[in-house]
Amino acid sequence: MRIHSALAAILLVLGTAVPSFALDEAVAGKVMEKAVDQFIKPGYAQFHASAATLAAETGKLCADPDAAQLSRVQDAFTKTAKDWARIEIVRLGPVLEKNRFERVLFYPDRKSIGMKQVQALLAKPDDDATDPAKLATKSVAIQGLGAFEFLFFGFYPEGLIAKKNSFHCRYGLAIARNVETIAADLDRIWSEPEGVQKDWKQPGPANALYRDHAEAIAALIGVHVHGVEYVRDQRIKAFYKGKNGKTLPKAALYWRSANTMPVIAANLAGLDDLWKVSDMRSLLGEDAGSLADAVEFDYKTARQAVEKLIPPSREALDDKAYQKRLEFIEFTLKDAIARIDKDVAGTIGLGAGFSFADGD
Template sequence: MRLSLPLTLGLLFLAAVAPAAAQEGNALSPGVLDEAALPGVMAKAVDSFIIPGYRDLSQATAELDEKSAALCATPSAETLEETRSAFSDLVQKWSAIEIIRLGPALEQNRFERFLFYPDRKSTGLKQVQAILAKRDESATKTDSLKTKSVAVQGLGALEYVLYGTGAETLTGTEGDFRCRYGTAIAQNLTTIAGELLAAWEKPDGLQPVWKSPSPDNPLFRDNKEAATELLGVLVHSVEMIKDQRLRPFYGGAIDGKTDEGRPKLAIYWRSGNTMRSIAGNLRGLQTLFNVAGMENLLPADSRSIAGSVNFLFKTLIGTAERVEGPIDAALADKKQRSRLDFIALNAADLLDRLNRDFGGAIGLGAGFSFADGD
């Protein structure tokens, strides 16, 4: 396969930085966590990333709720476009904060209710289509909607309402039921986002648990456990991007195959938000890494690991943003596929650098693997 110039340059850079990272890892065996820096890093993760991220999410859901209601009140091509724009904005806000897949996000099935993916057997799609076909009025009321399958009350269901077969009816009175169902989903998402924000804003809730590791802390008995959780957010999220977001529709570069891909397995393919979402995931991870000051957890002579991690984040984000247009068209275009090749290759390298290099440098023992769930 002929490599594009960005890919070639990226590989040359990584070949240059890899020996330095490896030397640092060998020089510090075992690695050393800067325990004095840990409480401040955890506090910044909460105050400067998690809480602002959920605030942005809450605002985006409220905006979508408002636009959805306006579409139902005055159906037209213009109000449909405004609602779709609000949906895409919400996808961006969610993509940045969905990496915090722990605590309140896991309680009451909030994560799956917000985003049910992957839907490998199209179970959720069939349920959404059934609601629309039967005009199930219980799906238009938030109290009853939230008791239904998680697959019919989140972003995936709303994407189908706004972009799937029959969505053109939303510009007129024929789409009244469909619109009311979509508005109920938007209201449901607003409620979930508000619950997530409230859980993290509560002063005597998760904040002291994250900020003050101690023997009587219910989550983190010491600084090492807290550091493991925080780094695990990055490691598991990169693994998710590589294996759950990229692999389903683009297995070729990862598995050594040359097939043309499976665009309809891509997340948000109907709305064209696939690569924007992946870029948003990566941007959220880089923001967390930097605003929390995770570099400060490293010993002084291992700080270049943070530099190589940031380089990979920046390059992957930029490349994902350059994969343009519908995902089926991107898969059919040689230049676009070379960018997907680059993302697949370097996401695996980023995972290794976080899991092995960074983890090893802050004192996680030999053989420790976030990716394996150890």
């Protein structure tokens, strides 16, 4: 057994996939159950709780505004944004229905549509935007966390404590309550025993999502591959195009609240937690344990590197050392994609040529 493990490690170092094994359906079923029960359901429950707190604190600010309460709202926003970042990596299922994903967070916003629409609302107040139910039917760009951040960190935030129940604050409260409603829906839907969680846990011919365990596990691997690509391409490359490319600090998500790096770190923490709590390692067989170690190392290394970075200001992005750190993170993420997409998928027997990656 030691010889086999050593061989697996050598093959990984050489960039060669370890030998594949037939997918153990009993193990695969347990992995999917753990993914749902120990990551997805708790993730949406936590997001629901933090969104509810954000709405409650915002309501207090509107009713009795002062600087201390504004600070509490800003702290609640940061918590909500990070909790969403941990679970948003699961870009499958109910979150993609009814535009829920974009309604929680409209990003990337390459043409600053959201900011322009929010500015237009502030210039010409529309009371419909202060009603969460009516707001939910409007542009996705004005009803989620991006719009909330602009209101409470970017556009004259001190104006929020100038008077009670201002339009500015009531609109922000409607956003918070709208996000809370979406979070509550996702929490409820994933908690229904006969709903989507059953589809994930019990694949079969009558299952609308997954006909067998191989399809279910393939979807879970896809969450990891696309999640890492999402962090690299839509989070980091949004503001850093490479050492010879443009640097766009104001294109970074949550740059106004200095939450860019904490949220990216939360994305990676979510991926790492999903990998571990679902016990993806168990799918790989004893001889391929080094492959699981390598994936966990990439996740941990990338997250720790992100946590050490200051917000991506113009000065930071012009600094060569800062650029090198970003390039190291991107390299690590690229390595994680290759390991999961090629080695993990191949090892559990998904077949030659099988790939989730979008390419570089």
